[in-house]
Amino acid sequence: MIAKQPALGRPEATCAALIPVKKSASWWRLAQDERRAVFEEQSEHIKTGLKYLPAVARRLHHCHDLGEPFDFLTWFEYAPADSAAFEELVATLRRSEEWKHVEREVDIRLVREVAA
Numbered sequence: 001m002i003a004k005q006p007a008l009g010r011p012e013a014t015c016a017a018l019i020p021v022k023k024s025a026s027w028w029r030l031a032q033d034e035r036r037a038v039f040e041e042q043s044e045h046i047k048t049g050l051k052y053l054p055a056v057a058r059r060l061h062h063c064h065d066l067g068e069p070f071d072f073l074t075w076f077e078y079a080p081a082d083s084a085a086f087e088e089l090v091a092t093l094r095r096s097e098e099w100k101h102v103e104r105e106v107d108i109r110l111v112r113e114v115a116a
């Protein structure tokens with residue numbers, strides 16, 4: 001997977017999404033292996049995500065223990081031609097078992113202007 005993961009900042013990847021995610025208190029009460037099972041076996045998060053590499057570059061920041069409003073800050077970059085694929089990816093994840101544990105998310109989209 002690491003081999004397929006593109007770097008951030010590719011010139012052609014002018015679209016981005018910043019999606020802060022907060023999971024429920026009941027999620028955090030699950031044992032780590034139970035969370036893993038929902039994330040991997042039941043929701044196939046990584047298997048799904050891998051289908052969108054190398055089109056989508058990503059970065060994940062954990063902030064659960066920092067007393068912030070969100071548990072994760074997720075960041076994605078992709079080319080306009082891959083916009084539909086990115087929408088399909090987020091829609092698939094939002095239908096998954098994992099997302100039943102998402103209490104709040106804010107979906108912020110950004111577009112970088114290309115200098116003429």
Ligand code: HEM
Nearest residue numbers: 019021045046049050052053056058060072074089090093
């Ligand atoms: C581009 C395709 C994607 C791949 C390959 C991918 C892969 C992964 C992997 C491997 C992890 C485990 C932690 C790590 O190693 O970084 C992870 C965690 C996570 N991803 Fe994704 N992901 C993708 C897309 C997304 C999208 C589109 C979202 C949000 C809409 C998202 C939200 C999260 C969250 C919130 C976590 C933390 C889950 C937790 O620990 O409870 N991911 N992802």
